[in-house]
Amino acid sequence: MFSELQPRPADPILGLSVKFAADSNPNKIDLGAGIYKDEHGKTPVLACVKAAEQFRVDNEESKAYLGSAGSAAFNTAMNTLMLGDHKVIAENRIRTLSTPGGTGALRIAGEFIKTCKPGATIWVSNPTWANHQGVFTAAGLQVKSYPYYDYENKCLDFDAMIEALKQVPADEAVLLHACCHNPSGMDLSREQWQQVAELAKEIGFLPVIDMAYQGFGEGLEEDAYGLRLMADTLDELIICSSCSKNFGLYRERIGAVSVIGKSAEQADIIGSIVPAVVRVNYSMPPAHGAAIVETVLNSDELTQQWYGELQEMRDRINGMRQLLVNKLAENGVTQDFSFITRQNGMFSFLGINPEQVQRLQDEHSIYIVGSSRISVAGISPDNVDYLAKSIASVL
Ligand code: LMR
Numbered sequence: 001m002f003s004e005l006q007p008r009p010a011d012p013i014l015g016l017s018v019k020f021a022a023d024s025n026p027n028k029i030d031l032g033a034g035i036y037k038d039e040h041g042k043t044p045v046l047a048c049v050k051a052a053e054q055f056r057v058d059n060e061e062s063k064a065y066l067g068s069a070g071s072a073a074f075n076t077a078m079n080t081l082m083l084g085d086h087k088v089i090a091e092n093r094i095r096t097l098s099t100p101g102g103t104g105a106l107r108i109a110g111e112f113i114k115t116c117k118p119g120a121t122i123w124v125s126n127p128t129w130a131n132h133q134g135v136f137t138a139a140g141l142q143v144k145s146y147p148y149y150d151y152e153n154k155c156l157d158f159d160a161m162i163e164a165l166k167q168v169p170a171d172e173a174v175l176l177h178a179c180c181h182n183p184s185g186m187d188l189s190r191e192q193w194q195q196v197a198e199l200a201k202e203i204g205f206l207p208v209i210d211m212a213y214q215g216f217g218e219g220l221e222e223d224a225y226g227l228r229l230m231a232d233t234l235d236e237l238i239i240c241s242s243c244s245k246n247f248g249l250y251r252e253r254i255g256a257v258s259v260i261g262k263s264a265e266q267a268d269i270i271g272s273i274v275p276a277v278v279r280v281n282y283s284m285p286p287a288h289g290a291a292i293v294e295t296v297l298n299s300d301e302l303t304q305q306w307y308g309e310l311q312e313m314r315d316r317i318n319g320m321r322q323l324l325v326n327k328l329a330e331n332g333v334t335q336d337f338s339f340i341t342r343q344n345g346m347f348s349f350l351g352i353n354p355e356q357v358q359r360l361q362d363e364h365s366i367y368i369v370g371s372s373r374i375s376v377a378g379i380s381p382d383n384v385d386y387l388a389k390s391i392a393s394v395l
Contacts, residue, residue: 012130016367028365029383031374034182034346035250036313039380046248048305052295056288066287068275070098074290077297078256082211082224082241088231092264095271096256097278098285102212102242103135105257109208109238110139111277112259113173122173122208123165125149127371129182129210132175146174149184154339154351156186162195170204173238176230179223180213180345183373187217187344193226197233207234212242212255215310216317217344220246235262243293245346246310254289313377317346320379327388333395346377356394364390 010018016032035043069075075096079089088094099105113120122141124132125148136143146164150157168174176196181187188196200207209227217223230237242255259274261267278284296302321341328337340348350372352360360366366387368374379387 012370016369019361020367023365023367025365027383027386029367029378029387031366031368031376031378031387034245034375034377036245036248036317036346036377037380039316039382041378041380041383043248043250046306046309048296048302048309049247049249049292051302051305052292052299055295056291060291063287065284068097068278068284070285071287071290071294073298074098074254074294075256077294078241079258081220081297082214082239082258083228083231084221084224086228086231088260093262093267094258094260095267095274096258097274098287098290099240099255099257099278100253100282100285101244102210102240102255103131104253104282104285105240105242105255106132106135106210107139108257108274108277108281109240109259110136110141111281112238112257112274113206113208114140115273115277117171120172121169122175123168123205124175125161125177125181127183128175128177129212130369130371132210136175141173148181149186149349151349151351154349155342156184156188156192158188158192162199165196165199165205166203168203168205171206173206173208174200175208175210176226178209178211178214178227178239179217180347182212182345183347183369183371184349185343185345185347188226190225190229193229197230200230201233206236206238208238208240210240212240213245213345214241215246216314216346219314220307220310231260234260236260243289247289247293247296247306249289249292252289252292253286254293317376320376320384321348323381323384324376324379324388327384328391331388331392333388333392335395340376346375347373348376349373350391352391352395359394360390363394366390 013033020030037043079096122136123144123146126145133143147157147160207230214223237260239258244250259270261270296306325337325340352372357372
C-alpha cells in the first residue's frame with residue numbers, strides 16, 4: 001500500500017517554523033507563521049485566558065460529549081462578537097457551530113457548499129492564504145481566483161477585482177477576507193464593501209467571509225464592518241471565524257462556522273445539515289478553547305481585560321510597521337516601503353523576489369513566506385536593526 005508513495009514538499013508556512021526551530025543562528029528571526037509575539041519574541045498566554053482556564057478547572061463538572069455543534073454558550077457569544085445586535089440574530093436566521101480552528105470552519109463551510117451544490121466553485125482572491133486552495137479542494141469544491149492585489153503599485157486592485165466578480169455565475173461562492181487580508185494586509189474600504197455586497201445581491205453569488213483576525217485591524221467593531229454589511233444586504237451568507245489570533249488560542253483549535261439563511265425555517269434546515277457534515281468528519285469539536293472564550297465573553301471583567309490585551313497586540317504590531325519603514329530608510333534603502341504602514345493586521349507583503357526571500361533565509365536566518373509575506377508580529381525593537389540591515393543587503 002505505501003511502497004509507491006513519494007514525499008511531498010513541506011507546507012509553505014508551517015514548514016518555515018520547522019526550519020526556524022532547527023536554525024542555530026542566535027540572530028535568527030521568525031516572520032513566517034501568523035503568530036503574535038511580544039517585544040521579547042514570546043507568544044504569551046493572555047491573562048484573561050489564564051483566568052478563564054482557572055475558572056474552568058474550578059468549575060467544570062463534566063466532560064461528557066457536547067454534540068456536533070459544540071458549546072451553545074460559545075456559539076451564542078461568537079454571534080454577538082461577530083454581528084453585535086444584528087437583525088439576523090433576532091430573526092433567528094443564523095446557525096453557528098464551534099469548529100477546530102478557523103481551518104475547521106473553512107473545511108465545514110466547503111463541505112456544506114458541496115452538499116448544497118455538488119461540484120460548486122469557490123472564488124478566492126489572488127493572492128490568498130496559502131491553505132485556502134487545499135482546504136476547499138479537499139472539501140470537494142472547484143477553486144478559481146479573482147484578482148485582488150496590485151503587486152506593482154502595492155495596493156488593492158479593486159477595479160480588476162470587481163470586474164472579475166461581475167463574471168461569477170449565480171450560486172457560486174466567493175471567499176472574502178473580513179479584515180487584515182492574508183497575505184497582503186490590504187483591506188476593502190467601506191465603500192468597496194458596499195459595491196461587493198450590491199454585486200453579490202444582484203448576481204446571487206454566495207459570499208463566504210473568512211474572519212481570522214477580528215480585532216487586529218482597526219478594532220473589534222470596525223473589523224466586522226464588511227461582514228455586517230453583507231448580512232444587512234443578503235439573504236444567505238457564510239462566516240468562518242477563528243479565535244486563534246485574537247484570543248491567542250492557536251493550539252487549542254477553536255473557531256466557528258456560521259451559516260445565515262433567508263428565514264428561520266431555512267435556518268432550521270441548515271441547522272440540521274451542518275452538524276451532519278461535522279458528524280462524518282470529526283464528529284464533534286474540541287471543547288477547551290470554546291470554554292475559555294465563552295468564559296471571557298460572558299464576564300464583563302474578563303472582557304474588559306481582553307479588550308486591553310487585544311489593543312496592546314494591535315498597537316505593538318502597528319508600531320513595528322512604522323519602525324521597520326524608518327529603519328529601512330536609516331539603512332540606506334531608497335525604495336519606497338511606506339506601503340507597510342498602510343496595511344492592516346499581522347501581515348505585509350515586502351514585494352521582494354523569491355531569490356531575495358531565499359537569501360534572507362540562507363544568509364541571515366530570516367524566515368519569511370516565499371511570496372515575501374512577513375508576519376509583522378515577529379518584529380521587535382531588539383531585532384529590527386538586524387532585519388532592516390539584512391533586507392537592505394539583499395535588495
Ligand atoms: C498563517 O497564515 O500564517 C496562519 O494562519 C497560520 C497557518 O495556519 O497558516
